[in-house]
Amino acid sequence: MDKRTVEQDATRFIQKFLDKEFACWELAYRELDSAKYEAAVAAFVREFFAFEAVPSITRPRKVSAGWLEEAKEYLAATTKRPLFKIEQYMAGDEAVYAAYTGSNDLGSDSYAEVFLYKNFAGRHRIFSVYHSDPDGGIQHFDGEEFSFSRAKLVAVEKFLAPTDEADLLDYQLEPA
Numbered sequence: 001m002d003k004r005t006v007e008q009d010a011t012r013f014i015q016k017f018l019d020k021e022f023a024c025w026e027l028a029y030r031e032l033d034s035a036k037y038e039a040a041v042a043a044f045v046r047e048f049f050a051f052e053a054v055p056s057i058t059r060p061r062k063v064s065a066g067w068l069e070e071a072k073e074y075l076a077a078t079t080k081r082p083l084f085k086i087e088q089y090m091a092g093d094e095a096v097y098a099a100y101t102g103s104n105d106l107g108s109d110s111y112a113e114v115f116l117y118k119n120f121a122g123r124h125r126i127f128s129v130y131h132s133d134p135d136g137g138i139q140h141f142d143g144e145e146f147s148f149s150r151a152k153l154v155a156v157e158k159f160l161a162p163t164d165e166a167d168l169l170d171y172q173l174e175p176a
Contacts, residue, residue: 005155006155010088017048018083021057021080022081024057025075034062041057054142059071077106078106079104081113082159084101084160085159088155089151095119096116098115102162109163110163113129136166
């Protein structure tokens with residue numbers, strides 16, 4: 001296995017996740033019908049998560065046309081989350097992937113969240129979410145905890161270098 005290339009299906013999964021997450025943000029800021037918005041976010045969670053995740057895609061419970069006008073500014077400051085890198089680990093016989101992403105805030109150029117995913121019955125699903133710690137490293141946020149120390153890093157695929165100094169040092173690490 002090339003130590004710079006993650007399995008293509010795993011890369012496509014997280015790219016599709018990021019595309020659909022942003023589509024849900026667009027819907028949150030453009031759709032007046034709350035039922036349509038809520039159904040789309042619920043479908044997003046079912047498609048991509050292996051647990052009952054609480055998505056970060058939020059808006060007020062009651063949305064008016066006036067709020068949607070105001071939301072144009074929010075949408076202008078929201079972007080598709082940047083993907084910095086994907087690490088592929090072997091945990092026993094199982095491949096586990098860690099996607100290092102920024103936030104949905106326009107101009108995000110440092111790690112914000114790490115999504116861990118693996119194959120569940122033939123489909124990739126996110127089973128854990130970690131948040132970036134401002135003091136360095138990552139902290140478990142939701143889902144199942146993962147022991148990085150018990151897994152072997154076998155591949156890293158890089159997409160975009162972060163600008164934060166600590167994140168950039170991590171980004172430059174390669175599998176042994």
